Amino acid sequence: MNTEKQDKHLQALKEKHHALDVMIEEEMARPAPNEISIQEWKKQKLKLKEEITALEK
Secondary structure, eight states, rough: OHHHHHHHHHHHHHHHHHHHHHHHHHHHHSOOHHHHHHHHHHHHHHHHHHHHHHHHO
């Protein structure tokens, strides 16, 4: 992957990671948060973080 494509891919991953952060925060702020959704989003967020870390090396 060339540098420009890699940079765009990395940025897209970071944006997805941030979007999941927002979704988790919003769900947790609800009176009765959906714990299953939160758990799934946290798993997705972790996978994205691992991919981001690997690309940044």
